[in-house]
Amino acid sequence: MKDTLITNNVLQASVAENVSLIKSIQEQYFTQVEGLVMRSITAGRDLKTLTDELEQRYCIARRRAKFIANDQNNKATAQMARVRQQSLGCKKARWRHTGGGKHPRESHVAADGKIFDLNKGLYIDGKWIFPGELPNCGCIGEPIIPGVDDENDD
Ligand SMILES: [Zn+2]
Structure with a gap:
């Protein structure tokens, strides 16, 4: 795919914005969390690892961690779909x-x-x-x- 780099930059920007909206994680951890979310998405929606990491690293309740993992993947997927549609004219x-x-x-x-x-x-x-x-x-x-x-x- 020729546009892998562009796609990656777009994805990174989306994820950074979405992560900055998470209220239950302190701002100082946002960069780390962005990395975790990126990995989850590029691994093809690996919700379990992301949920585990959020729960263990940031002491977030399981249910909340699950919600965040799902929500972050959904948002990025929707945003990427939109960018792809636009890139197709x-x-x-x-x-x-x-x-x-x-x-x-x-x-x-x-x-x-x-x-x-x-x-x-x-x-x-x-x-x-x-x-x-x-x-x-x-x-x-x-x-x-x-x-x-x-x-x-x-
Ligand atoms: Zn709706």
Whole structure:
């Protein structure tokens, strides 16, 4: 893959931002945690090792560690998908609520089928957000391929 380096930089930037939002870990450990999260993602979503490390190194309760491991992997995966879509020339995507979660957000169910800008996200519950980036959000963005899926949505 030609874009491995770019992808890696993008991933690193996403992970750094996501890790900085973890409230149960002290800031001084963020760089370490970024490394652990990166390894978990590049190992193909190794949630168990990451959960173990978070629990043991930072004394985080198992349930919380599990949640963080899952959340960090989901966010990075969603962000990478978006960057990939943009690198393929897509500017917009269609929000898809996948119905995977046990407690879907009503606002996300309502967003199903809406078109959003891949740079901006969709305005939901008072914020511009992207699919799959909120905790336990299983929504995805279906890329709209220019010239193939064009529609008059402007
Ligand atoms: Zn959602």
